[in-house]
Amino acid sequence: MLIVVALVLIVLGSIVFHLLSPWWWTPIASNWDYIDDTLVITFWITGAVFAAIVLFMAYCVLKFRHRPGHKAEFDPENKRLEWWLTGVTAAGVAAMLVPGLFVWKQFVTVPEEATELEVFGQQWSWAYRLPGADGVLGTADAEWVNGENPLGVNPHDRFGKDDLIVEGGEIYLPVDQPVKLLLRSIDVLHNFYVPEFRAKMDMVPGMVTYIWFTPTRTGNFEVLCAEYCGTAHPFMRGYVTVVEAEEYQEWLQEQLTFEEYASNARAAQPVQLAEN
Amino acid sequence: MVDRGSDDRMQLPPREVADVMPPHAHSWIGKYVFSQDAKYIAIQYSGTAVAIGLVALVMSWLMRLQLGFPGTFDFITAEAYYQFVTMHGMIMVIYLLTAIFLGGFGNYLIPLMVGARDMVFPFVNMLSYWVYLLAVLVLVASFFVPGGPTGAGWTLYPPQAVLSGTPGGAQSGIILMLVSLILFIIGFTMGGLNYAVTVLQARTRGMTMMRLPLTVWGIFTATVMALLAFPALFVACVMMLFDRLLGTSFFMPTLVELGEKLSYGGGSPIAFQHLFWFFGHPEVYIVALPAFGIVSDLIAVHARKNVFGYRMMVWAIVIIGALSFIVWAHHMYVSGMHPWFGFFFATTTLIIAIPTAIKVYNWVLTLWKGDIHLTIPMLFALGFIVTFVNGGLTGLFLGNVVVDVPLSDTMFVVAHFHMVMGVAPIMVIFGAIYHWYPKMTGRMLNEAMGQIHFWVTFIGAYAVFFPMHYVGLVGVPRRYFEIGEPEFLTAPVDGLNAFISSAALIVGAVQVLFLFNIFWSLRHGRKAGGNPWRAASLEWHTPETPPRHGNWNELPDVYRWAYDYSVPGAPEDYLAQNDPWVPDGEERRL
Numbered sequence: 001m002l003i004v005v006a007l008v009l010i011v012l013g014s015i016v017f018h019l020l021s022p023w024w025w026t027p028i029a030s031n032w033d034y035i036d037d038t039l040v041i042t043f044w045i046t047g048a049v050f051a052a053i054v055l056f057m058a059y060c061v062l063k064f065r066h067r068p069g070h071k072a073e074f075d076p077e078n079k080r081l082e083w084w085l086t087g088v089t090a091a092g093v094a095a096m097l098v099p100g101l102f103v104w105k106q107f108v109t110v111p112e113e114a115t116e117l118e119v120f121g122q123q124w125s126w127a128y129r130l131p132g133a134d135g136v137l138g139t140a141d142a143e144w145v146n147g148e149n150p151l152g153v154n155p156h157d158r159f160g161k162d163d164l165i166v167e168g169g170e171i172y173l174p175v176d177q178p179v180k181l182l183l184r185s186i187d188v189l190h191n192f193y194v195p196e197f198r199a200k201m202d203m204v205p206g207m208v209t210y211i212w213f214t215p216t217r218t219g220n221f222e223v224l225c226a227e228y229c230g231t232a233h234p235f236m237r238g239y240v241t242v243v244e245a246e247e248y249q250e251w252l253q254e255q256l257t258f259e260e261y262a263s264n265a266r267a268a269q270p271v272q273l274a275e276n
Numbered sequence: 277m278v279d280r281g282s283d284d285r286m287q288l289p290p291r292e293v294a295d296v297m298p299p300h301a302h303s304w305i306g307k308y309v310f311s312q313d314a315k316y317i318a319i320q321y322s323g324t325a326v327a328i329g330l331v332a333l334v335m336s337w338l339m340r341l342q343l344g345f346p347g348t349f350d351f352i353t354a355e356a357y358y359q360f361v362t363m364h365g366m367i368m369v370i371y372l373l374t375a376i377f378l379g380g381f382g383n384y385l386i387p388l389m390v391g392a393r394d395m396v397f398p399f400v401n402m403l404s405y406w407v408y409l410l411a412v413l414v415l416v417a418s419f420f421v422p423g424g425p426t427g428a429g430w431t432l433y434p435p436q437a438v439l440s441g442t443p444g445g446a447q448s449g450i451i452l453m454l455v456s457l458i459l460f461i462i463g464f465t466m467g468g469l470n471y472a473v474t475v476l477q478a479r480t481r482g483m484t485m486m487r488l489p490l491t492v493w494g495i496f497t498a499t500v501m502a503l504l505a506f507p508a509l510f511v512a513c514v515m516m517l518f519d520r521l522l523g524t525s526f527f528m529p530t531l532v533e534l535g536e537k538l539s540y541g542g543g544s545p546i547a548f549q550h551l552f553w554f555f556g557h558p559e560v561y562i563v564a565l566p567a568f569g570i571v572s573d574l575i576a577v578h579a580r581k582n583v584f585g586y587r588m589m590v591w592a593i594v595i596i597g598a599l600s601f602i603v604w605a606h607h608m609y610v611s612g613m614h615p616w617f618g619f620f621f622a623t624t625t626l627i628i629a630i631p632t633a634i635k636v637y638n639w640v641l642t643l644w645k646g647d648i649h650l651t652i653p654m655l656f657a658l659g660f661i662v663t664f665v666n667g668g669l670t671g672l673f674l675g676n677v678v679v680d681v682p683l684s685d686t687m688f689v690v691a692h693f694h695m696v697m698g699v700a701p702i703m704v705i706f707g708a709i710y711h712w713y714p715k716m717t718g719r720m721l722n723e724a725m726g727q728i729h730f731w732v733t734f735i736g737a738y739a740v741f742f743p744m745h746y747v748g749l750v751g752v753p754r755r756y757f758e759i760g761e762p763e764f765l766t767a768p769v770d771g772l773n774a775f776i777s778s779a780a781l782i783v784g785a786v787q788v789l790f791l792f793n794i795f796w797s798l799r800h801g802r803k804a805g806g807n808p809w810r811a812a813s814l815e816w817h818t819p820e821t822p823p824r825h826g827n828w829n830e831l832p833d834v835y836r837w838a839y840d841y842s843v844p845g846a847p848e849d850y851l852a853q854n855d856p857w858v859p860d861g862e863e864r865r866l
Contacts, residue, residue, distance in 0.1 A: 002731075003650060003655060003658060006734075006735065007658070007662065010662060010738060014742060017742070017743065017746075021746050022766060022767035023746040023747065023749060023750040023765075023766060023767050023769065023772065024746075024749060024750065024766050025682065025749055025750065025751065025766070026750070026751055026764040026765070026766055032682075034678075035678055035679065035681060035682055038676070038678060038679050039673065039679050039682070039683075042672060042673050042676065042679055045672075046669035046670070046672055046673070049665075049669060050665055050666060050669055053636060053640060053661075053665050054661075054662055054665065056640060057640050057643060057658065057661060057662075060640065060643040060644050060646070060648070061643065061648055061650070061658070064579075064643065064644065064645055064646045064647065064648050065648045065650065066580075066647050066648055066649045066650070070647050071580075071647055071842050071849060072579065072580045072581040072645060072646045072647040072841060072842035072849070073581070073645035073646075073842065074581075074582065074841075074842050074843055074844055075581075075582070075584070075645065076582050076584070076585075076586065076839075077584070077585050077586070077587070077588075078584075078585070078641075081641075082585050082588050082634070082637075082638075085633075085634065085637050086630060086634060089629070089630050089633040089634070090630055093626045093627070093629050093630060093672070096626065096672060096676055097622065097623065097626045097676060100622060100676035100677060100678050100679055101619055101622060101623070101677070101678075103678040104615075104618050104619065104622070104677045104678040105619075107615075107678055107681065108615035108616070108618065122532070123441045123533070123534060124441075141530065142529070142530040142531060142532050142537070143530055145532045145537065152532070183612070186531065186532045187435065187439070187441070187531055187532060187533050187534070188435050188436035188439060188441065188442075188531075189433055189435070189436060189545060191610065191685060193685070193753065195682075195751035195764040196764060198681060198682040199681060199682075200610055200681060200682070200684065200685070201610050201612060202610055202611045202612045203612070204545050204546060204611070204612045205435060205529045205530070205531055205545065206529025206530065206543070206544065206545065207529075207544075207546075207612065209612035220763075221764070222762050222763060222764060224753055224762070225753075226610075226684070226685040226686070226753045227433075227685060228358075228428075228429050228433075228436070228754075228755040229436055229441070230436050230439070230441030230442045230445075231354045231355055231358065231427070231441060231442065231443065232354070232441075233755060233756070233757070234354075234753075234755075234756040234757050234758060234759065237762075
């Protein structure tokens with residue numbers, strides 16, 4: 001009979017743990033509260049199913065445990081019951097899938113007004129590139145990477161010359177402005193992950209991936225790498241600082257363009273360049 | 277109506293394979309080393325799988341020591357941690373679970389349950405084990421080469437798997453890993469062909485497909501799936517080996533590694549992921565379907581009741597097997613593949629929940645109005661249902677593409693797949709060992725030790741993996757050597773991690789008691805007799821226990837399905853499959 005008690009306690013314990021748990025997702029800072037809602041729906045449906053099945057099982061074990069003289073019923077099939085259960089399950093699955101796909105459609109459809117910005121990953125740091133005055137990001141490829149061009153901006157592309165290069169792992173974003181992040185890596189897989197934004201996506205060398213979101217509150221949010229990328233994976237951190245539009249413009253003025261960056265790099269390493 | 281054999285007045289079907297006694301070995305080596313007897317090969321497979329599984333268990337301890345008590349153990353460096361993560365995962369999934377379900381239970385049970393004398397190709401069956409052993413040895417060798425084993429994660433994603441930022445990537449670790457997998461697949465294919473052909477061709481007279489015990493259905497379907505899925509992994513391993521050794525670029529684009537430009541170009545890392553998961557997702561069910569089948573039989577025998585909805589159970593196994601080949605990219609929602617794939621794979625993934633749920637309902641409905649004997653196998657079966665339902669339901673979070681986005685690559689995923697394909701199938705393995713040990717040895721496993729083993733394992737494993745979901749929910753990524761105390765944590769996870777680690781150490785430790793029980797009971801266990809559980813399926817009705825080489829005197833004729841328990845009017849509460857009993861006044865039918 002211990003097992004009946006254990007089954008009931010597992011259900012009760014799990015529910016109590018869930019309700020009292022201080023470990024819950026961090027307060028959201030983007031437009032993806034739909035994701036949180038879908039997650040909550042899923043919690044309710046699955047939680048109810050779990051409790052129902054385990055408690056029913058506990059009841060069966062209690063009621064139909066072996067006693068002298070007791071005999072099981074011979075009952076091979078019950079088509080009606082089986083189809084009925086199948087139908088209810090299908091309905092429950094649809095109740096989770098349909099809103100899920102609806103939100104996914106939004107997740108992968110970037111709004112027209114989103115500004116573009118490149119996130120650049122390499123073992124084990126983050127950098128960023130913003131379009132310059134022309135509003136267009138120049139092309140880039142691992143092919144072009146060298147000491148004065150760490151992000152591999154195409155030096156022959158006129159759109160790239162005024163791109164802003166942001167090293168040091170911290171990027172500013174204006175609040176309430178949708179942003180499309182173009183994700184690029186030059187060595188291994190990484191994943192741009194800010195828990196407060198909910199969105200995350202792998203960065204794959206050889207291709208450019210994307211996510212979009214709208215930051216909805218100002219603050220300083222930590223960037224983590226969520227795709228195992230080698231020994232220092234957990235230490236690949238950065239920051240996204242979400243600020244008001246004016247502050248963002250001020251910050252933008254301080255950033256170096258690709259041209260300025262390259263000439264600074266040349267000035268700093270004359271000897272090495274001569275050897276090259 | 278279920279094919280119980282009581283309605284159809286069929287003629288005896290002809291034997292599909294002539295009754296040929298497999299060749300008897302005369303030398304000691306032929307009997308006990310290079311044995312061609314499936315029952316002996318099963319024990320070799322299981323013993324090897326458990327031995328290498330213990331290595332993986334110890335590595336899980338070391339990981340949990342690091343996560344629960346970061347900074348306390350100097351010898352667990354980040355490199356070592358990732359090597360433990362990788363080898364733990366790879367060993368558990370491939371070298372333990374796959375090997376023990378198919379090579380272990382498959383070999384032991386298929387010939388006995390279908391009423392055959394042995395597998396149809398005994399020599400190839402023997403080779404299968406020895407190639408598997410070689411694969412294990414190559415894997416073990418990687419611990420002793422410079423740089424140690426690969427630390428690429430069990431998914432071995434390129435480019436990192438073959439680069440120097442990953443342990444073993446620029447040394448021999450990854451090479452030995454790939455070679456070992458290639459060997460494993462070769463070995464498995466030889467065994468797998470045997471399991472499938474034996475079920476299809478060597479069933480005894482009267483054993484129709486719809487009279488097979490669900491154990492055989494589970495193992496058979498899993499084997500067919502493995503024969504179709506492993507080639508994708510095989511190809512991926514060969515190509516990655518070429519990338520690493522010959523400088524090809526199947527999976528390698530233009531790369532700059534730590535400031536240095538490499539000579540690769542033009543390859544696609546995502547292509548590897550598709551190949552890997554085309555194997556990797558069916559692999560989940562290659563482990564789960566045998567567990568589904570076995571647990572159905574455990575529940576029926578120990579609840580003295582027929583499996584509820586047998587035909588639905590068979591179709592659910594087959595449908596799950598088929599669907600599992602079109603869900604693989606749900607492992608890749610945030611991989612950077614085309615986002616429109618998300619719609620398709622989320623839909624197929626959630627559809628697979630329906631046949632899976634049917635199986636759960638039918639297990640529970642088998643208990644309904646049963647005569648439930650709370651034996652150790654039954655306890656483990658109940659433990660399986662709890663952990664499987666729990667792990668299956670969290671799959672609905674991760675399969676529903678947009679819900680997966682925040683949870684993907686967090687500890688929530690780790691908790692989910694451990695519950696559903698770690699704890700749950702292992703519960704079944706334990707239950708199955710307690711159930712069939714008497715047939716294999718003639719003695720029962722010790723009940724008291726079994727009780728302790730069950731309770732500590734069941735409650736302990738739940739205590740490990742249930743709270744772990746919340747470590748992921750709060751945002752902690754998986755494969756983090758240490759998380760520190762970033763600001764996004766709504767509460768520190770240190771205490772919770774220490775709790776999980778402590779529970780994991782205890783659960784691991786009690787397995788030693790289980791191993792002790794296995795050896796102790798060989799001599800001191802209660803004598804079992806031929807059919808201690810009063811079970812109906814054929815393996816319990818061999819003339820000798822343990823069954824000798826060739827299994828039967830004369831091949832048994834089968835008159836009914838494997839679930840005639842508590843049949844009204846029958847002299848006992850079970851009717852063996854080869855029992856020709858009919859109710860009084862009716863004529864004997866075949």
